[in-house]
Amino acid sequence: MSYNPQVIEEYWQTQWEEQKAFLLEPHSTKEKYYVLEMFAYPSGNIHMGHVRNYAIGDVLARYKRMQGYNVLHPFGWDAFGLPAENAAIKHHTHPFEWTMSNIATMKQQLKRFGYSYDWDKEVTTCLPDYYKWEQLFFIRFLEHDLVYRRNALQNWCPECQTVLANEQVKNNICWRCDSPIQQKELTQWFMRITRYAEELLQNLDTLTGWGDNVREMQRNWIGKSVGSEVNFDVEGEENTIAIFTTRIDTLFGVSALVLAPEHPLLREWEKENTELHKECQAMLALSQEERGNPQATYGISTGKYALHPITNERIPIWISTFVVGTYGTRAVMCVPAHDERDFAFAMKYDLPLRYVILPPQGLDSFSKPYIDEGILHESGTFSGMQSQEAKEAILSFLENDGKAKKTVQYKLRDWNISRQRYWGTPIPVIYCEHCGIVPEKEENLPILLPTDVPMRSDGKSPLPYLDSFVQTTCPRCHAPARRETDTLDTFIESSWYFLRYCNPHNTKEAIDKQAVSALMPVDQYIGGIEHAVMHLLYARFFTMALNDVGFLDGIREPFVNMLTQGMVLKDGAKMSKSKGNIVEPSIMIDKYGADTVRLFCLFTAPPEKDFDWSDSGIEGSSRFLHRVYALYELYKDILSPCAPASSSLDMCTTAIAKELCRKEHSVIKKYHEDMARLQYNTTIASIMELVNMLYKYKDDIMQKEYHSLLSSSYATLLVLLAPYTPHITEELWHRIGHTTSIHNEAIPQYNEEALRRDEYTIAVQINGKMRGTCLAPADSTQEEYIALIQESGAFTKYLADKEIQKVIVVPNKLVNIILS
């Protein structure tokens, strides 16, 4: 009988489901291990990226379970979001129907892969028993001033017809639909993530189980810079202008102050200066792209002057497009001699250059800015100081007059969580003419998202037009009032689902503190690099904030280890419908079986690298599993159901037996080492070596004295392979005669004794150059090695009659002879 994966896989999947084989054990004394893969957006079908992501997680979950851990390995659905709305309009259905039917389809597809999820922990975010808790979080956050409402220019995606958070805009393009972003003034709800900027930054140093690339991306996004705020008095007015600089040591080089058109003082000045007003309007109307283009930078003088805080010199005040209107004090000091941008601006408008910092060896060119630190020059009493020293001296000099202070700035902005969309969590807030903004009463939660609404063909959210939803009464004064019709950003759902997994059926609390303290933090999180800033930053922030409003105790960082897996490509390009290079997972299962697809995804590339799908490559993985199966057919008459790694060198009488025994144990050794690093590809490679050896010596293995060695090796092979290809290994395990599941077996440890050799092949180097090998007894001494090498004859032409100067010996491995 040959290997028939479809039959085997369906049979065992049913068995495992009936036996509830992979549920978290509720009252276990075992140590816990929490394996988390990013939950899925129910787009309609599982794609190869999912298959790979979940295969990586499943191997770890199964390995840890076999190692004796109580493993939490949950799955769920990130079920709110815009595509559901668009699809519903297109297919004349409702987002709820569309989403729930996609979930059903995708769940069936996932189950065919035999992933060992605890389906009792399943979470679906578009259901009220999930999103109601977000409404409660919102109300608590509001009480703690972690949520607030503000009017400001927002990123508006005209295609999606909603605002987006800063993290969701890449290169001025919408993260979801690739449309260019516009700026629009709107009043929106924000989460005060900036309150946690410092903790989010500091903790990155402790997250040693994360990739450095992800941590650095988050550091850059948070963008901390330490500097000074310096106040310049405006000549002839009461006003002062504060600027932010990290280079207060260049203060004597200032040629102008430059304000962003957003600067509040301009709103006052432009009242009496129509020219200025016109210029400001023109600058504010520029798109983000035009504003960010250095070639298009321009400015005008306001005609006003500021006074230098030390020299009292008159400094012209300009406005320009290059000053960022949402950062720092929206004003900078322009020091052309020591900053590239200021230099370019000064060249364009003929502002004076003053070199006040010089390198120790003197300046070689006055036609470009000198941006490094150095020694102060023409800077009053500070001349001659080093930059570092001068920064402190100038700051403390000005601090005494209240003209400067040390400050810290972050690039991180508060998180805009309002979305002008239908398919999301309703924001539990009511606008009352008498009481203003009033949060919904907690006992009224959940505020249900109405599901019996027809979708609008113009793509707008139906909620503002739905009187039964909008019209309500004020929870405080009971007067007629209006409900908020924006919904929450769907990134809120993914910011706490890993906490809900700990006990998703708790109807009394959002987060089951007892379950969370037993199961959190997540020991290994696995997902795509595209979430390095967005989701991973929000989830860290949310966990901290939930602590501070009382929903959590003590867990401030949710993810101990983070693996960002590479993309699945086809012919070097990301799989996409438009390119037509999609490989359908279910078709691959029909053709090869789930075990083969899983194995191929894990074998071809290390998890963190991109993985290029190849149709001939998967044939190789399929061939390998057929070989594993055929080994059973070959040896079935002599295989007995024994424990893995029960062989030892003592029972081996021949060289081949010893070699086989050593291989068995060295594979186990490598297996554990590579598993610890999540190096699945090399683990599989070494298992393949064992299979190759069981074929190579088949004539010997058929002999009686090999039977117990074979049974041990084959059991080891199956057990090691079980996390990767759970179905075929379970099938063969039972065929050998075992009656319990292979997935309850312990993965064996290797036996140091079994790795012992009597002789080693030694690499022989002469003057550091590889010249051949020789066979030497184990643990030979330097003298013995040299005697062997001299006697062997193979090296005489190199040794000739030269004298040995020095010998380096790496025991049982290498000898390097240095001649004079």
Next chain:
RNA sequence: GGCUAGAUGGCGGAACGGUAAACGCAGUGGACUCAAAAUCCACCGUCCUUAUGGGCUUGUGAGUUCGAAUCUCACUCUGGCUACCA
């Protein structure tokens, strides 16, 4: 521009500072077969050589070391993130 990851056969990729190229794909030859597929066996970096045996080889150039794909410096190229953040 800044930060970051990387560069090893025809390809995907292995190599605690110690025999570079494990494992797999593709390829070549052979066995089995009426034939093909499947399977099994052997070969498979490159140059010189009949073989034996040598020389060369981990993006480029230097350095440290008895010994470097691995460490250090400089450079070239490629990917990712970010981008007038003062």
